[in-house]
Amino acid sequence: MRSSFYVVYLVLFRCTIGVFAQESPAIHTLAPDSTVIDHKYKEDQIYLGVSYNILLNRPEDVKQNNLSRGIQFGVVKDMPLNKRRNIAMGIGVGYAYNAHFHNLQFLKGDEGMQYRVIPDSVDYSRNRMEAHLLEMPIEFRWRSSTAATYKFWRIYAGVKLGYVFAEGYKFVGDEKTKFSNKDISRFQAGLHLSAGYNTWNFYAYYGLRNLFEDGVVTESGEQIDMRSLKVGIIFYAL
Structure with a gap:
């Protein structure tokens, strides 16, 4: 059993070395001899972002409360389209978590889900819906980068497709309620934009689906x- 483990380990190790040997990440600094520059560099293939989530088209009297928030991270395959490599297409895969706090209560009954604005007479501390998504960003990329610099302007815009693979609802009041809600749309899509210089980049997403x-x-x-x-x-690396 142990010998089989070592064989698998060696195979995975050699495959990993081979992958990194075939394609290295973007390099923006001069080589140690200060003469070689990587003219085949790629940009921003790892991303991490945080956001404040706003509910649009809310029903009458539905309000947000607490801090509705989101986090996302993933990898993007950068595909330069010109010789200078400052124009590219990007396609990737990532994970996102979104939480929305509001006063729309979900009531689970024998006849299905019911929704109501929480009455003022009800004392509660938390009313939250959340979702975990597998996402696919597809974007057109422009940047002012060169092969010898790592600080540059960027504008990335495109669409983001998402699949909700897990979701939940939690109400905390006199009693605690927690359950899954099948009324949540599994497939999501939206327009997204990121723009900025160097480390700090503004990010925005507008959902196209309910x-x-x-x-x-x-x-x-x-x-x-x-x-x-x-x-x-949103932050980018490599």
Whole structure:
């Protein structure tokens, strides 16, 4: 058993070395001899971002509270389109977590889900919906980079596709309630933009699809067509 483990370990180790040997990350500093520059460099292939999440198209009297937030990270394959390599396409895969705090209560019953604005007479400390997504960003990239510098301007814009693989709802009041909600739309899509210089970059995302499935209404009969707007910062590496 132990010998088999060592064989697998050696195979994985050699494969890993081979992958890194075939394609190295972007290099923006001169080589030790100060004469060789990597003219095949690539940019910003790892990203990490945080955001404040805003619910658009909220039903009447629905308000946000606490700090609705999001986090995202992933990798992007950078594909330069010109000789200077400052114009490129990017396609990647990543993970995102989004939490929204509001006063729209989810009530789970025998006849399905019901939604109501929490009455003023109800004392509660938390009312949250959250989602975990697998995302695919597709973007057009412009930057002022060169092969010998790592500080530059960038503007990246495109679409982001998402699949909600896990979600949940939590209410904390006199009693605690926690459950999964199948009314949440599994497939998401939106426009996204990041722009900035060097480390600090502004990030924005506008959802094109509703957060809930079609036909979901409040107890008063109002359609729930909420979408997400995210604003924050994003960091890039490699």
